[in-house]
Amino acid sequence: MVSEVGKVWNYGTLGYAPVRGSYSSRPSNMSLSTPGIWRLEVFIGSERFGAIVVNVK
Numbered sequence: 224m225v226s227e228v229g230k231v232w233n234y235g236t237l238g239y240a241p242v243r244g245s246y247s248s249r250p251s252n253m254s255l256s257t258p259g260i261w262r263l264e265v266f267i268g269s270e271r272f273g274a275i276v277v278n279v280k
Contacts, residue, residue, distance in 0.1 A: 255279045 255261055258279050265272040 255277075261277050261279055263275045263277065265275060
């Protein structure tokens with residue numbers, strides 16, 4: 224089953240100091256409303272960067 228939930232997390236431009244070899248980082252967390260397998264589309268600005276799939280229990 225695929226459900227369109229919309230945006231669950233949003234941040235402006237990256238601007239924090241490098242962490243573990245990255246160019247920049249930003250602390251983050253999110254809460255997903257229901258258990259199940261979620262596919263999160265990752266965008267940096269308006270450009271699609273990739274996707275992350277998580278199993279929420």
